[in-house]
Amino acid sequence: MQRQGLLIVISGPSGAGKGTICKALLQKNKDLKISVSCTTRSPREGEREGINYYFVSKEKFEDMIEKNEFLEYATVYGNYYGTPRKYVEEELKKGNDVILEIDIQGALMVKERYPEGVFIFILPPSMEELKNRIIKRGSETEDSLNTRFTAAFEEIKYMSKYDYAVVNDYVDEAVKKIECIIVAEKCKCNRMLRAGYFEQEG
Amino acid sequence: MQRQGLLIVISGPSGAGKGTICKALLQKNKDLKISVSCTTRSPREGEREGINYYFVSKEKFEDMIEKNEFLEYATVYGNYYGTPRKYVEEELKKGNDVILEIDIQGALMVKERYPEGVFIFILPPSMEELKNRIIKRGSETEDSLNTRFTAAFEEIKYMSKYDYAVVNDYVDEAVKKIECIIVAEKCKCNRMLRAGYFEQEG
Numbered sequence: 590m591q592r593q594g595l596l597i598v599i600s601g602p603s604g605a606g607k608g609t610i611c612k613a614l615l616q617k618n619k620d621l622k623i624s625v626s627c628t629t630r631s632p633r634e635g636e637r638e639g640i641n642y643y644f645v646s647k648e649k650f651e652d653m654i655e656k657n658e659f660l661e662y663a664t665v666y667g668n669y670y671g672t673p674r675k676y677v678e679e680e681l682k683k684g685n686d687v688i689l690e691i692d693i694q695g696a697l698m699v700k701e702r703y704p705e706g707v708f709i710f711i712l713p714p715s716m717e718e719l720k721n722r723i724i725k726r727g728s729e730t731e732d733s734l735n736t737r738f739t740a741a742f743e744e745i746k747y748m749s750k751y752d753y754a755v756v757n758d759y760v761d762e763a764v765k766k767i768e769c770i771i772v773a774e775k776c777k778c779n780r781m782l783r784a785g786y787f788e789q790e791g
Numbered sequence: 792m793q794r795q796g797l798l799i800v801i802s803g804p805s806g807a808g809k810g811t812i813c814k815a816l817l818q819k820n821k822d823l824k825i826s827v828s829c830t831t832r833s834p835r836e837g838e839r840e841g842i843n844y845y846f847v848s849k850e851k852f853e854d855m856i857e858k859n860e861f862l863e864y865a866t867v868y869g870n871y872y873g874t875p876r877k878y879v880e881e882e883l884k885k886g887n888d889v890i891l892e893i894d895i896q897g898a899l900m901v902k903e904r905y906p907e908g909v910f911i912f913i914l915p916p917s918m919e920e921l922k923n924r925i926i927k928r929g930s931e932t933e934d935s936l937n938t939r940f941t942a943a944f945e946e947i948k949y950m951s952k953y954d955y956a957v958v959n960d961y962v963d964e965a966v967k968k969i970e971c972i973i974v975a976e977k978c979k980c981n982r983m984l985r986a987g988y989f990e991q992e993g
Contacts, residue, residue: 710980753978766978773975776955776968778912 594681595774596703597621598689599767600696601711602744606757610711611690613764622680622687627653630668643673661691661698672699686771693747700750707774709767710751714758796883797976798905799823800891801969802898803913804946805939808959812913813892815966824882824889829855832870845875863893863900868935872897888973895946902952907985909976911969912953916960 599607599614615621627643629650638644645653650669653659662671672689680687689699700708748754753770757763774780801809801816817823829845831852840846847855852871855861862880864873874891882889891901902910926936950956955972959965976982 748980751980754980754983769971769974772971778953778956781956
């Protein structure tokens with residue numbers, strides 16, 4: 590029986606280092622597939638079609654929305670960004686694990702459609718620093734602490750919607766944790782039973 | 792804030808190789824604590840008091856039951872087996888991870904008290920292999936062999952009550968998977984949030 594691949598969603602606040610982590614993860618694990626997003630923004634220098642993004646026109650993008658061809662999409666600063674559904678679904682069906690590197694808004698949309706995905710929240714190392722400052726108490730003025738709390742907790746409150754949180758203090762360590770999460774998820778009883786892994790041998 | 796340790800329950804049908812896996816796991820991970828069970832059965836050759844089991848009389852065991860000193864206990868083939876509560880609770884409170892190697896009946900009792908434990912079901916590579924392993928152990932009469940076979944097949948059904956299943960085809964591989972499960976569990980958002988990992992103070 591062909592076992593379905595895992596959809597691994599790497600997400601978190603901007604500046605957390607999602608991109609760096611995904612790059613290192615993919616370099617170490619050649620069998621992982623990465624989903625390439627579509628966007629209507631212009632390519633930046635060095636960006637390549639089909640590697641960084643699929644660059645499409647606004648008309649084309651809206652036509653794809655119409656045809657329900659996105660797993661998730663969003664508008665950021667007037668440009669569309671979206672994850673084409675077809676590639677992801679095909680790879681999962683083949684039994685390949687697929688990485689999605691997306692923002693929080695997109696991840697929550699994917700979770701509605703794919704609750705069986707693995708949702709990993711990347712925390713910036715500054716969050717660790719913040720935690721240390723909170724513990725040390727009184728090393729900052731109350732005003733500056735409050736400003737930081739507000740920003741940090743706005744983002745953190747979405748963390749509870751995720752399955753895992755990985756602090757990006759050292760990229761290698763963060764990648765190892767994600768690799769472990771993938772191994773562990775494949776050992777989950779509900780996944781193994783769903784895949785018919787132990788159907789009676791007679 | 793002191794983070795509570797993980798209670799890791801390694802369980803599964805008799806003959807699956809729980810003991811071998813635990814031994815290898817502990818040898819590689821010196822910071823893991825193992826809970827030693829009490830039993831009223833006689834020591835097998837090579838078994839040592841306080842290492843393999845605490846060997847106690849039936850009277851002593853029943854007295855401990857009376858005093859609610861077990862996290863779980865059960866009768867298997869006419870003998871009592873039980874996990875003394877005190878050691879486990881003290882180590883978890885200190886932030887140490889504790890391994891329990893117990894049978895399915897016991898694991899289900901622990902799950903009722905500690906649903907936040909990590910429940911890992913060890914599977915033999917195949918049911919054929921399970922039979923061979925029980926036979927090879929050689930410490931059984933034919934009647935007791937048949938009883939054990941029937942029980943083992945019955946027990947596979949309980950897998951769905953566990954969080955993870957690890958097939959014991961190669962011990963090293965099985966141990967690596969369990970190590971990953973421990974790493975992954977520590978990244979779980981609900982554990983990090985419950986531990987107050989990101990709580991706002993003051």
